Amino acid sequence: MPSTFSYQWDTPKYKGKTSFNTGLFIGGKFVDGSNGTTIDVINPATGKLITKISEAVEKDVDIAVEAAQKAFETSWGLNVGGLERSNLLWKLAQRMEEHKDELAAIEALDNGKTFDWAFGTDVTFSIEVMKYFAGWADKITGQTIETDERKFTYTRHEPIGVVGQIIPWNFPRNIDRLGILVLMFTWKIAPALATGNTIVIKPSEFTPLTAIRMCEIIKEAGIPDGVVNVVTGYGNTAGSAISSHMKIEKVAFTGSTLVGRKVMEAAAKSNLKNVTLELGGKSPNIIFNDADLEQAVNWAAHGIFWNHGQACCAGSRIFVQSGIYDKFLDAFTKKAQSIKLGDPFGEGTQQGPQVSQIQYDRIMGYINSGKADGATVHLGGDRFGDEGYYIKPTIFTDTKPDMKIVQEEIFGPVGVVIKFEDEADVIRQANDTTYGLAAALFTQDLTRAIETGHKLQAGTVWINCINQLDTQVPFGGYKQSGIGRELGEYALSKYVIPAFCIRGKNADRNNSYTNVKAVHVNLRHRK
Secondary structure, eight states: OOOEEEEEEEOSSOEEEEEEEOSEEETTEEEOOTTOOEEEEEETTTTEEEEEEEOBOHHHHHHHHHHHHHHHHHTSGGGSOHHHHHHHHHHHHHHHHHTHHHHHHHHHHHHOOOHHHIIIIIIHHHHHHHHHHHHHTTOOOOOEEOOOTTOOEEOOOEEOSEEEEEEOOOBTTBOOOOSOHHHHHHHHHHHHHHTTOEEEEEEOSSSOHHHHHHHHHHHHTTOOTTSEEEOOBOIIIIIHHHHHOTTOOEEEEESOHHHHHHHHHHHHHTTOOEEEEEOOOOOEEEEOTTSOHHHHHHHHHHHHHGGGGOOTTOOOEEEEETTTHHHHHHHHHHHHHTOOBSOTTSTTOOBOOOSOHHHHHHHHHHHHHHHHTTOEEEEOOSBOSSSSSOBOOEEEESOOTTSHHHHSOOOSSEEEEEEEOSHHHHHHHHTOSSOOSEEEEEOSOHHHHHHHHHHSOOSEEEESOOSOOOTTSOBOOSGGGEESOBSTGGGGGGGEESOOBSTTSOOBSSSSSOOOOEEEEOSSOOO
């Protein structure tokens, strides 16, 4: 039988203990993997072993798919009405609320993010996401279509069936976004469940504990056995099996662009399964001369150092207009220097460790690359402390457009500050990337803000704010940052057949023909 993990936490505001099974969750039960092998889970703050979890292999994915298919045919899918699905998702949100501090503690332990941030933002937002999609479950409607008087013609939006979800798929030397496990988990399962699908989901082997703990909470909420199955394994085994499985009709992946291509290739070579991809980013953050300098600095620090830089939408390329460049750099440097690194459970900690030794080494490799290419390490550039995977907030200046630190996603607390002269100049530089996930800009000229935002090639544009997400607003990328959208009504489109139509206007919501851009305008500006 799978082992049990126990843990106690103690913060200035919350203390408690948790105990849960660490096996695979298939058909409503915890089981060992077919091979009987395990995966070590490491505490990124200390580099020491937290626990061991069961490893899923291809055979386990097959078993999980069978369980999901049985549940779809007997206790979910078309057998459960939208109102009942809505009530069950709402109960799940309530159970998550009851376990809020526990989920935050597991997230902080497993991921290295601060407990306060996990509690106040990640788990809170995850609960909001679940409630939002609970509201959609009984509103999945089709159309009546007039043809002639002899026929009654209508459309139904039916669930796909068994869907596979990967958050994320990791390969050696290619660590993907691992930073917001409980958020990624709910982003994936909520729209799938709301539309009547059953799920086989693989969390990251580096940060699996929140997903494993969620299994019992899902069961407590009354969601039938087999509707959600969690297989903890490696990308090149369990992840590959999900992507290529002939009985999985749709796969959703969050991770790197490189691995996203492999997922899409496997989907095409197997059964042409539907694919949504939320991939990498190298987001520009543009500071104009007329920006509120103090707030631009505060938001810029949040944009790159939030979640220790492990965010796909991190504002890692900071473009500052020449008129305020020196003042901004001075204030931004002081802000970065004030960030408190340390124990994720410690009082006042603002930045924890990177998620793993591999990710730490990867980030340091980029920092060394920047130095070798001739960029200036204006701040940071080395480790913090004697144990764990901590990296100091790092600022590069004097960069060139073709440097790796300017072009490639680092996924760590490393930003480059680049001087620009005018709007045409910065728009050209901002769009000079293979990515198009997000962008931000700061100005008090609303006309400039809107016009510039419309010219930026990104799925999300923030005006006078950055890294602000809402359950109702779609999130996803242009170019090589992905296919499809998470969150909002748009997230439902790839979980039903046929795709949604916009209020009966026959506009395709699956983003096959148009890019969907979300624009957030912060009217109060403050951070």
